[in-house]
Amino acid sequence: MQPVVASEPDGSVRVRGLRVKDAERRVGATALAGVVRAAESDAAAMPRWTWSDTNRWYPLLLAAGVRIERAHDLRLAHRILRHSVPGATLSSEQWDTMPPAALTNGALGAAGHEPATLFGAPGPIEEAVEPDPLAELDAQRAAVAGSCEAARLRLLLAAESAGALVAVEMYHAGVPWRAEIHEDILTEALGPRPRAGERPARLEDLAGRIRAALDAPAGLNLDSPRDLLRAMDHAGVGARSLRKWELERLDHPVIEPLLEYKSLFRLMTANGWAWLDAWVRDGRLRSEYVVGGVVTGRWASRGGGALQLPKSVRRAVVADPGWMFVVADAAQIEPRVLAGMAGDEAMAAAGRGADGRGADLYEGIVASGAVATRELAKVGMLGAMYGGTTGSSGQVLPRLARAFPRSLAFVDEAARAGERGEVVTTHLGRSSPPPGASWHETQSGAYQDGAGEAEAARARSSARSWGRFTRNFVVQGTAAEWAMCWMASIRRRLWALGQVPDAIDGQVPEPFAARPHLVLFLHDEVVIHTPSALAEVVADEVRAAADEAGRLLFGDFPVKFPLSVSVAGSYAQVK
Structure with a gap:
């Protein structure tokens, strides 16, 4: 019906x-x-x-x-x-x-x-x-x-x-959120809540140290990247940007307070008092997800930033009395779905482990003899899926191509299709958008009368860039499809478990009162709020749902999707 x-x-x-x-x-x-x-x-x-x-x-x-x-x-x-x-x-x-x-x-x-x-x-x-x-x-x-x-x-x-x-x-349902704990986190890190328009005490102290290290005037605006970089250049710091990895390589008295300032400023702006007042109400964070908000089918969020909850505030995510969290994290979804799409039995075997139940895929690649270390396996596979052809990734790719030819050929063909301006599809059939008018103008410009090497170089660069997009589209989009099937299965299984009458405490709204229910999703991780009596059963159902999602997409092909599953009273306690 x-x-x-x-x-x-x-x-x-x-x-x-x-x-x-x-x-x-x-x-x-x-x-x-x-x-x-x-x-x-x-x-x-x-x-x-x-x-x-x-x-x-x-x-x-x-x-x-x-x-x-x-x-x-x-x-x-x-x-x-x-x-x-x-x-x-x-x-x-x-x-x-x-x-x-x-x-x-x-x-x-x-x-x-x-x-x-x-x-x-x-x-x-x-x-x-x-x-x-x-x-x-x-x-x-x-x-x-x-x-x-x-x-x-x-x-x-x-x-x-x-x-x-x-x-x-x-x-x-909302994410259980203890506002008083969040307040404590902010006070510990930043000092007491400042008055409107004022900087928290800890940031003010760091600002003074930064200006002193740069011998800069009190009016230097630290929140203006341009002004800050100009002051750092004047002081001979040698920074070309404010990226963390670049600053960490420099030796100057300003680096330590500046890195701390950046970290705390990010906490204040992303999850500070204004965020807490806006998004947490009645003991719940309610952030809106945008299904298919990314062109590949991945989700986005609108307000509250549920897809980006930093570890620094997760101590405030506490289950209700008599309830627990079951947190499940899927390992290496993208290379696993690549193995399934490509029908690559060697890659699938690397992710199954000795017992056939699922293991670290990158360690499995090392065990296959393709590369020497887990880090090289990870760098190489990310390069294959995202189009990395330089550095360590470029050095490892030929070895991966020999060990796992079907997987590497699959993403290479998706990249070539993109370079030709063609559309590619995920495993279930979501198609990539075609390149826009400017892309076609750049390509055709290389063939116009009078076009030189500069136009040809721009056309090649544009084609390669779109090829990198289509290369990743097929993998990332299929990983999103697996995650949706996983959540759909979890949702159905949780409801079938029924109610635990003594778990009703008034915090969880109907129709989920006394029932386990999903409260958070972060691309490859789910958080379930469940009556404590059902926690271990829920953990088993989440694992079974991952197996079911794999079968829905790839049938009997033996690719495994192992999970790391934890049961805890606080999100911060999850390993």
Whole structure:
């Protein structure tokens, strides 16, 4: 059953395709949750809800305590199909330009937050005008059916839509966050909270030391890279940039206080008091994920920076009383998916280990005799996937190509396709964007009458640059697909574990109260908040989900995706 949910101009909601006599129902926005709850409770129905945008519709259901099992996000699917199925006839331009609805403007409706509205932002429902979802669904089905790899595309669209459900659920549940511990972290590092417009005491002290070491005036603006570099040049420091690795090589009294200043300034600006006030409320961090926010399909974040939580503040991430965190980190996803895509049994064997259950892939490359050290194996594989051809990477690549010819040939061919201006695809069928007009102008310029070596050199450089992009696109994009399948499997498995009644403490909102649930995702790492009694069971399910994701993408091909799994009460305690 694939019911389609659509808004009406008068603010009501039309639901079509239900397994009832009146297969089309029109209800008020607040009654939608009851309709969905009834359909989800019908074991034979197995609905896959189809709607314009998960961000617009799902917060309303979660605020009413309703979780859905499956959805089809038309906006996300349209974006994939538009670029990935040549000749597909999709509907109006509204779908091409539709941005994701925002969750960060009071859309959640959980305790302590503004009530939810239907479209994830304050204002009357009728203000949001949606294109026809039924016409778009029909067009998408036809596009998939007419593609060369329909089964893979269906899996990709299902995984992308499941990822959208996960993202909204993580925003709804929030990351447990102890504001008082975060305050202590900031005070320990920076000194007491300063008044508005003032610099924290520790930064002020370091600023004085930096100016003294440079013999610079009190008015030197340390937060202006240009002014600071000019002062350092005047003092004979010899720095060409403010990059950490370059500064660490220099010998001058300003280096030590400057490096500390940069580190603490980053803490203050990225996760300081202003960040804490803006993003942590009622004991939860709620940061919005943007599913497919990167062209390869990787996620991005909007507000709060959930994808970049530094270790310096993780001590504030503390599980609720009676709960624990299960943290799982997938090792070396990209070279493993490369082995799967290329059908490289030698590379897969390097990552399986002696017991066949999964091991450090780089150590496996060393054991194969291809290179002498783990560091060389890592540098070489990163060079293969990202196009590094100089230094240690360039020296190692020929040896890797002899040991693992299928994997190296696979990324080399993706690079050559990019250099020709062609489109490449991930394992499940997400296509890369074509190079833009300026790229084509540069290429054609090399063949114009009167073109010289300079134009030819620019064309070669531009072609190689786009080749490096397509080389990595196929690997990074497929790694993102594996991660989405992994999370979708985790989500389903966690819900199946059910509730632990004595775990209810009022902190976790429905429908996840007393249930394990995902709260954080960082590309190759997930954090699950679970009742303590289920922690070890959850850890086993997360491992099983990784195996399932590998089978979904690569079938019986023996590539393993081992995990490092930890159970802890604080995120800072995770190894």
